Amino acid sequence: MGPVFFVVLTVYLIIVMAIAIWSYLRTETQVDFLAAGRTIGPFVGGGVLAATQISAGTFVGTAGRHYLAGVSWWFPWLGIWAGWLVSAFFVAPKLRRLGALTVPDYISARYGSAKAGALAGVLIVVAYTIYLVAQFQAGGEIAEVVFGIEPLTAMLVIVASTGLYTLLGGVRSSSYIDFLQALIMVAGLVIAVPVLLEQVGGGSPLAGVRRSLAFLDSIDPRLRGWYYSPRELLAFAIGFGFSIAAAPYELTRFYSMRDEKTVRRAIFVAIGFQVIISLTIMSIGMLMRVLFPNLPSQDQATAIMAFQVLPPVVGALLLVAMLSAIMSTVNSVLLVTGAGVAHDLYGKFWRPNATDKHLINANRVAIVVLALVPLYFALQKLGDVQGIVLEQAKFIASFFFVPIVIGLNWKRGTAKGAVAAMIGGFLACLVWTLFFQEHYFPRYGIDAVEVGVLCSLVLFVVVSKLTKPNPNQILEPFFGSESESSS
């Protein structure tokens, strides 16, 4: 890539470390570390939510799927935004009002059961270990294409740099760094599209569009139509949408915002960022198919674009943005899983009397360990990046959508119902994925996420109805005085 890239990268890393050190000096309590002292406003919060969700799965995987399948891969975004809206109206305000630090905190409080919270903590760790595999794999992909270095080296660099700023400043540093990353991502993407069009069409972007579409029609007409069937797209949208509505790493970000109103506004800002990003990512994927129609893998499209097609500074910025997206997501996931282990398991079951300082240190140790485990799996390359992200989203949806979203809006749900819903949803999704998906989805259009969520819902309702309702004092923070009439 030459000296330009290294100058851009160095300047960026200096800024990131400066923010992390600034935050470290202001991190005194666990609320500071995990929720940035609850000071984040709607604009920064929206950028943070967008940056957290826009991951390597988007830059590498989504652009790759657009490269492969064309315009039809855009439709799953509608599911994602529907998930955000469900979150904005039915989940986020209540969670923020509760003032919990983590999702297992919420599960424990809502159902009055520390064991249910602990189970949520374990499931979070399992699901996000899978998610980190996709992030590390994408980082290795970029590094291999651009720098020609071994994926293991690239992944270790990502773990070390991300781990460092997560360890130093917790959520306060990552919130401001994520906001900066969101701005760089949007700037890099927005500039990349006209540059690609200029490559194809000369001075006229419209000529670039016309020539690109005509060429795509020649090499594969389905790129402008239905590469995936509407049924397949619906399954993808449901998987992403249900998981976004209950995604722990997104929900954790709500806790760091000022109040409920700020959370709701931030979600709309995040959707705004994502509309821009989704359209640009789609354009980039399809334009890269025009420019390099025979890449060995769709996952290489954006890295090749930054390295071979864009001018030096734009290319370097976009590569930094891609690495930032990976770091941002890794950072968010590590915060959630680290908190799951340290705060929800270690702090509640092992050392209930631990001090704030002790818990912060336990959290930091957990972050280091949890960052290293997915490395092994990432090196095995178990699937394409978007495929891994999608599978993980299906699992999140299967075990969290019902206890979180339905549980926040149906006061009859009990702890045993929530535990049954989480375990049942997880197992149903797993069994369907391993043994039935390949055969039954093409024939009957039944996807693992639908089976998982349905099983989870049925178990939640049936087991809750069969068990004793939760007492009023547990329900009141979530349902107010109306909870009295339920019991």
Place this chain on the structure above:
Amino acid sequence: MEIAGDEARVQHVIPASSGVAQAYAIHVPGQLLEVDEVRGPAGAVEFTVIDERGARRIAIPTSRPVLVRYRVSGSVDRIPLFVSGGRAQLTVALDVEEPYLLRLNGAVASIDTDTSMPRFSRAEDGTLEAGLSSLPSFIRLSEGGPFSFARLADIVALLLTALGGGIVLRRLRAAANAAYSESQGP
């Protein structure tokens, strides 16, 4: 590939395929593309050229790799290459290989390697070279210059990043001031 004035002579390999090979060269306005020869391991191969709206398609009745030779005249700032079409497969990226080496001879001294596509490096004998994992649909040759589209894009990118950095710094400063005010009490 050799460039002389407003003509480029190109030869490259079209990889092996299953069944009849179909390769596509993107249409560039104001440009004439004439295929001279297609050669397989056993000698010349018959071929058919079909003009489509977005591309010139060449059909070759062999599944083995062939060498195609053709001339491009008129506008040569974008030189099409014949690339495969059809359904792409969902694949996992394995080790990155660069089996294609593009080499440009002739009038290439004024070409700006930073803003051309793909990104070339200049060899000692003055030719331009690029190692690639797959062929691009065309080669874009740019003479650069301070007001080229690529340079302007670079400047805009830097300005936007500086603006973003400024916003973050302002937010950080505001947060620090708020924290200081709180610590001072009423």
